[in-house]
Amino acid sequence: MKIELKKNGTTEFAFVEIEDELNLYNVADYRTSAYEFLDNNNPSTVVLSLEKVPYIDSSGIGFLVQFQRRSKKAN
């Protein structure tokens, strides 16, 4: 997972790109990285790219739902 702060004009946002399956076996790692980034950077906007994700299972969907909630809380 790539995660970085980017700028669009004066607006700063977090850009998260996942390039592998999002499944039961890797969500714990993604969660740790993503939450740590949110806690440290507190971005006002998060852009998530799933273009390169070949498959998402229910654990992956659960992670996305939780990540959305966590991102909202970070603001």
Add this chain to the structure above:
Amino acid sequence: MNITQNYDSILKDVLSGKTVEFNITTIEQMNLLIASITKQFNKSDANSILKAALIEFILNGFKAELKRDYFKKNNLSITKDYEKGNQNFKNELYEGRIVANSIKELNKSIFLKFCIMKEYLSVEILNPSKMTEQESVNVKNLMLRASEKGGLGSLVDTDEKSEGAGLGILMIFSMLNKLSLPAESIGFHTLDESTLFYIKIPMELFSK
């Protein structure tokens, strides 16, 4: 059939009209089965739903067996201590301390049966443990709500559901909706000592 079974030949047998039954005990076997299905049906509408259903139901089976083992190791009753034990188990899974990639060491396996019934591909996935009353109620309620409200969409903006709480079933309902298949295409039965999940997919979808 044993662990070295050839899933390509299994699918060929099914498509030629045979009923094929086999067991799965590890994630590696599941991945080989999924790879064969993808190779066989890659460009069909039915590939995604069959693949998703197999992954969700097989992994649910793995988790159910590992959960029972967790209760046993922690001297918890699967009925009396269900809520507390289930939450602890989910936390262990969430944190990655329990990895649901095999039930071989528990001497358990998930039983699968593939056959063509009239114009449908019928797949049955049997978990070797009976659901508890609470688990059965949870799954029935999920399926009822999902069939009424169309799967995942209705839950994404609520605080109600999160990872490990039946999202797999909701995901499959969403896919059924997208293909205009009836909610009755999937279901489950609680048997004396086991739990049977099933999915029926019209054969015509494998050629679309």
